[in-house]
Amino acid sequence: MAKEYDVIIVGGGIIGSALLYTISRYVRPKSILLMEKYGDVAMLNSNSISNSQTLHWGDVETNYSIDKAKKTKAASERVLRFTSKLPSAERAADIQECQKMVLGVGDKEIDIIDKIFSPQFRGLFPGAKKIGREELAKIEPNVVNGRDPKEKLSAILSDTGHMVNFNALAHSLVNQAIATKGVKVDVLFNTNADMIEERESDNSVFANGEEYKARFVDVAAGTYSLFFAKRMGYAQDLSSLSVGGNFYYSNKVLNGKVYRVQIGGIPFAAVHGDPDITDPNITRFGPTVSIALRLERYEPGTRMDYLKTVKFDAATMSTISKIFLGDKDVRHILKNNMLYMLPGIGKSLFLKNEVQTIVPSLKGGDLHFAKGIGGIRPQIIDEKKKALMLGESKIPGRHNIIFNITPSPGATSCLSIALEDAIHIAKVLDIGFESEAYEKELGPIKYK
Numbered sequence: 001m002a003k004e005y006d007v008i009i010v011g012g013g014i015i016g017s018a019l020l021y022t023i024s025r026y027v028r029p030k031s032i033l034l035m036e037k038y039g040d041v042a043m044l045n046s047n048s049i050s051n052s053q054t055l056h057w058g059d060v061e062t063n064y065s066i067d068k069a070k071k072t073k074a075a076s077e078r079v080l081r082f083t084s085k086l087p088s089a090e091r092a093a094d095i096q097e098c099q100k101m102v103l104g105v106g107d108k109e110i111d112i113i114d115k116i117f118s119p120q121f122r123g124l125f126p127g128a129k130k131i132g133r134e135e136l137a138k139i140e141p142n143v144v145n146g147r148d149p150k151e152k153l154s155a156i157l158s159d160t161g162h163m164v165n166f167n168a169l170a171h172s173l174v175n176q177a178i179a180t181k182g183v184k185v186d187v188l189f190n191t192n193a194d195m196i197e198e199r200e201s202d203n204s205v206f207a208n209g210e211e212y213k214a215r216f217v218d219v220a221a222g223t224y225s226l227f228f229a230k231r232m233g234y235a236q237d238l239s240s241l242s243v244g245g246n247f248y249y250s251n252k253v254l255n256g257k258v259y260r261v262q263i264g265g266i267p268f269a270a271v272h273g274d275p276d277i278t279d280p281n282i283t284r285f286g287p288t289v290s291i292a293l294r295l296e297r298y299e300p301g302t303r304m305d306y307l308k309t310v311k312f313d314a315a316t317m318s319t320i321s322k323i324f325l326g327d328k329d330v331r332h333i334l335k336n337n338m339l340y341m342l343p344g345i346g347k348s349l350f351l352k353n354e355v356q357t358i359v360p361s362l363k364g365g366d367l368h369f370a371k372g373i374g375g376i377r378p379q380i381i382d383e384k385k386k387a388l389m390l391g392e393s394k395i396p397g398r399h400n401i402i403f404n405i406t407p408s409p410g411a412t413s414c415l416s417i418a419l420e421d422a423i424h425i426a427k428v429l430d431i432g433f434e435s436e437a438y439e440k441e442l443g444p445i446k447y448k
């Protein structure tokens with residue numbers, strides 16, 4: 001006999017966990033199930049070893065439009081509100097304040113910083129300030145030490161930097177969902193959803209030989225979401241590029257997060273240096289960019305499933321080549337990142353081109369490759385628009401199903417993505433969304 005729920009969430013990463021929390025607390029269906037194929041939440045891309053642990057705020061991301069910055073800031077504010085209510089030890093494990101800036105080196109990058117630091121930007125981020133070499137030397141001395149005195153420097157220093165352990169945050173969200181009174185919340189680990197069957201009034205999810213029925217299914221399976229959507233006949237014009245990222249570690253040389261100016265149009269351009277929330281004694285440099293051709297970074301067996309998320313036709317291939325070969329800067333970034341993968345010389349080039357633009361005095365012996373660190377960002381290519389879709393993608397189903405795909409800053413947007421879905425699910429289930437309680441706890445539903 002099938003087990004029945006009002007809502008099933010497939011995937012227990014940060015997005016599935018935020019969905020579980022938001023739906024159980026503010027939609028309050030009778031029952032909700034989270035199904036996760038691994039033995040715990042957030043073991044893949046939401047794990048702290050997989051990502052850059054940044055609560056994106058929009059003020060140091062030089063490839064964001066003002067509207068994207070506003071949306072990102074609103075998303076982060078929700079995370080801050082949620083974590084502010086946690087007991088202090090739990091909060092410290094989830095999130096910590098951290099100095100954060102974007103550094104411009106040389107005329108071209110300084111010009112980008114000057115343009116970004118517009119009155120509109122200053123209105124949105126009144127605490128952000130532009131600083132020069134002298135102030136940089138005081139707050140991040142290793143960015144200036146050993147640098148050619150003729151090299152021009154400028155930076156935007158944020159007043160709201162945070163590093164997040166999204167794995168710990170996922171635990172907090174799930175624990176609070178389970179503790180919600182009056183809602184049956186089940187969490188099944190080691191439960192791999194094999195198949196989803198969509199019907200007009202309900203859906204069935206088949207996992208570990210069992211059938212689970214639900215009035216609504218939310219697929220938050222990360223890189224697997226598009227795989228499920230395509231298998232069910234959706235999103236035939238979308239393809240996914242699995243963009244992997246590696247990191248290098250050194251002893252602590254930076255006090256906070258130092259981002260570099262990003263090139264517009266691609267979301268994964270600039271390497272940054274930052275501390276690790278789980279180890280204050282190291283500085284991480286990364287991520288590099290590599291095309292992973294699989295759904296899980298360290299599982300080569302997921303290649304065949306990855307291939308099912310790509311449409312191999314002339315239109316998609318011409319879109320990919322237009323994105324990656326049509327722009328000089330993008331070609332340059334890709335060429336460099338391919339060289340960084342070469343044994344031996346790769347590390348020296350990464351040091352010279354990336355790390356030493358942040359910390360000029362760092363030497364090869366100070367840096368080591370972080371093995372097994374770095375996840376995958378599923379970047380979606382829209383064949384119709386002939387473009388890479390920046391940010392998260394949502395594929396609505398015909399009836400009672402949604403698929404969420406979340407490259408960066410997906411983890412930061414977890415509560416915003418969950419809010420949007422929860423409002424929709426409340427309508428479909430016809431039980432109302434508890435807006436007043438939501439706004440009291442997590443702030444305004446609409447961002448200004």
Ligand SMILES: Cc1cc2nc3c(=O)[nH]c(=O)nc-3n(C[C@H](O)[C@H](O)[C@H](O)COP(=O)(O)OP(=O)(O)OC[C@H]3O[C@@H](n4cnc5c(N)ncnc54)[C@H](O)[C@@H]3O)c2cc1C
Pocket residue numbers: 010011012013014015016035036037038041042043044045046047050051052053054055056166191192193194220221222223224243244245246287374375376377404405406407408409410411412413
């Ligand atoms: C190098 C790198 C740096 C990044 N830096 C940042 C950053 O600084 N800040 C930020 O906000 N974001 C960052 N991101 C993005 C962020 O990590 C992701 O957006 C986020 O983790 C995605 O969460 P998710 O829950 O969608 O996916 P995942 O964390 O991948 O979770 C999906 C879950 O679904 C489960 N699953 C899959 N298939 C099934 C199935 N069939 N049945 C059951 N369960 C299933 C998986 O096991 C997994 O637990 C970065 C990503 C990378 C790769």
